[in-house]
Amino acid sequence: MDKQFCIFDMDGTLVDSMPIWKSLGKDYLKARGHSPTPDQLAALGPMTMLEGATFLMETFGIEGPPEHIIEEMHAVMEAHYRTDIPLKAGVQDYLVQLKQQGAKLCVATATAEPLARACLERLGVAHYFDFILSCEAVGKGKTQPDVYLEAARRMGSAPGDTAVFEDALYAAQTAKEAGFYTVGVPEASYEQDWPALAALADETIMDWRKAL
Template identity: 25%
Template sequence: MFDGVIFDMDGLMVDTEPVWMECWEPALAHFGYAVPPGLADAVRGSAGDTASRILHEMVSPQLDTRAFWDYFSSLAEKIFSQGVDKKPGLDELLAYLGERGVPCAVASSSSKKGIERNLRFIGDLDCFQAIVPSSEVAHAKPAPDIFLEAARRLGTKPPRTMVLEDSFNGVRAGATGGFFTVMVPDLAQPNDEIRSVASRVCSSLLEVRDLLAQGEMG
């Protein structure tokens, strides 16, 4: 069994990625731009300066990214305030880990307020011993900073810590940090690059629980 488990949030624990997808077109249109092909996939899982750099490269270097992210987030918040759906298998996996005393953390590109709101809504906030938003580390995913900080707070070492992710940038971050990194795909299926760096690809969080129980991971 692993010494600790670090969870991403959006697209892994809660079904929020479709909401973010829905916000791209009206948010960019508000600033006079169209959504270029591949933008959402390129940004997914990242945050801060990393995400803003991608916007400048793929949309326009003139885009005021601070104003854009504020507006983009305000659109999403209106939807999230109505609640979010829990991903299948989350309760079973958290129960399995909790029964065995395995500490868990959340490492997400969302704000701490957003993380806590979503986890409180689905009733799982108390299952986590640490919450690390990207704003609390120097570099966002695909840099490994957020996972390294989460492991530090849990008191675990990367090789003995499992990272659960749904995004390409998240998988890259976990692998770069030396973690046992499991991809549970949501909107994007793994390509050859991601399969080569991920420790495992599972179809759901329930499969993660089952493989742990069978001794095939950890």
């Protein structure tokens, strides 16, 4: 595929933030005296921040409203996005190559757009993307294809002509089922899902530095 239209996930795909996201819900609950089970933590994984905040209220009785919980979590993540979350090795060179080939690039992320932008601007790569689209902006997480379809619409492309780069199996499945060309990217936090993701994807990138 010539990859003239590309949709990139951010966390775990472009930047190495998944360890912090993986521990955020657990740390937030433990600080409030709760001990979540692995299943409860796993349920949080595919959710948007709003869905996750509602889940915490309903499951653990955390005091709302959801927007207050989101603000508290945003404050924790914003500090990391603005200071210490790194770009994955080789990503910038890969983006440069795509732009030199005239490709349109965007980010579709479950992370709130202001946080995503703050991170990518600090890392010096935000300008490679035509726009950043958050799942919160479309109102649905990546278990549904809305964010990918809206991103393609904004770029003026059809799903079959658009590459979606994802590290999460459930997200790649959603994109694949919606007709997108899927590119699997390994992420240590999802190591157990890699065989299935590699089998599902139209293409895999094991190392951005070797993908040029």
